[in-house]
Amino acid sequence: MHRGLRLLAAAAALTVVLDGALLVSRGGEGDDTAVLGASVERTTTTVQRTTTSSAAVPLVVADTTTSSVPILAETGATTSTTAARATTTTTTVASAPSSRQVTERSDNTASFTYGPGSGTPISVVDNDPADPFRFVVSAQDANQDGTAELKTELANQTQRDIGFPGGLVLRFNVAHDGEFWRTVELRFPDLQALPARGSLEIESAFQLAGPGRYDVVGETVVEYR
Numbered sequence: 446m447h448r449g450l451r452l453l454a455a456a457a458a459l460t461v462v463l464d465g466a467l468l469v470s471r472g473g474e475g476d477d478t479a480v481l482g483a484s485v486e487r488t489t490t491t492v493q494r495t496t497t498s499s500a501a502v503p504l505v506v507a508d509t510t511t512s513s514v515p516i517l518a519e520t521g522a523t524t525s526t527t528a529a530r531a532t533t534t535t536t537t538v539a540s541a542p543s544s545r546q547v548t549e550r551s552d553n554t555a556s557f558t559y560g561p562g563s564g565t566p567i568s569v570v571d572n573d574p575a576d577p578f579r580f581v582v583s584a585q586d587a588n589q590d591g592t593a594e595l596k597t598e599l600a601n602q603t604q605r606d607i608g609f610p611g612g613l614v615l616r617f618n619v620a621h622d623g624e625f626w627r628t629v630e631l632r633f634p635d636l637q638a639l640p641a642r643g644s645l646e647i648e649s650a651f652q653l654a655g656p657g658r659y660d661v662v663g664e665t666v667v668e669y670r
Contacts, residue, residue, distance in 0.1 A: 477652035478629055544670045546610060551663035552576070555584035555595075560656025563589060577603045577669065579644075582617065584661040591653050595629070597663060600644040608638045608668035615647070620660040627654075 552573075557566040566585040579600035586593050597615060601607045612634035619626050629651050639645060653659065 478631070478649065480631060480647065480649045544608070544668050546666055546668045548664055548666050549578050549580055551580045551582045553581055555582045555661040556658065557585045557593070558658050559586045559589065559591065559593070559653050574602065577601070578607060578667055580663060580665070582661055582663045584659065586653065592650050593653055593659065595649045595651065595661065597647045597649075598644070599639060599646075601639040601641060603669075604641050605670050606638045606640050608670055609636060610666060610668050612636055613665065615663060615665050617661050617663045621654050622657040
């Protein structure tokens with residue numbers, strides 16, 4: 446059987462168990478795109494969260510001052526008056542960081558050649574431990590049969606969960622011989638977040654247009670909480 450057909454047949458029967466829930470992986474770019482596997486590693490790190498209010502709380506302090514003021518009257522009597530002065534003090538309560546959505550691009554570009562002159566795939570990755578979201582793409586046509594194997598590695602390098610609004614959506618912009626060719630899209634609607642210090646690997650495949658050089662860059666939308 447043709448290798449590309451074997452890959453697609455294997456993808457059709459793939460299911461992944463994630464935190465006790467059944468996740469069915471599907472390709473998003475027609476019949477020539479398939480998800481071959483997905484796995485999640487979750488750490489046991491426990492993070493305590495404290496919820497605080499972001500509103501400013503006004504604090505009113507009453508300061509009462511008594512003064513004796515001589516007032517001339519027909520009887521010549523002296524009276525005293527009391528004046529009340531209100532002082533307002535504003536106390537600001539520290540607010541919790543708000544969530545924000547960011548379109549993250551892969552930390553590298555995966556490049557390979559299909560056909561004559563093919564060689565070792567090129568992928569230069571700058572491993573920065575301070576990067577909150579590690580996103581690495583690997584691509585090649587190892588068997589030179591016109592089917593590209595695509596591997597994606599995602600890692601949450603923070604102490605908080607990272608969300609995927611509406612579920613994880615991976616888009617791979619593919620260039621052929623220096624010109625944009627197509628976007629390969631994979632959707633995982635049930636994968637809503639990546640736990641703190643957790644990682645995820647996804648393997649997929651897609652058909653190539655023909656011989657030449659291919660460059661792949663990935664992107665996805667994440668929510669920092």
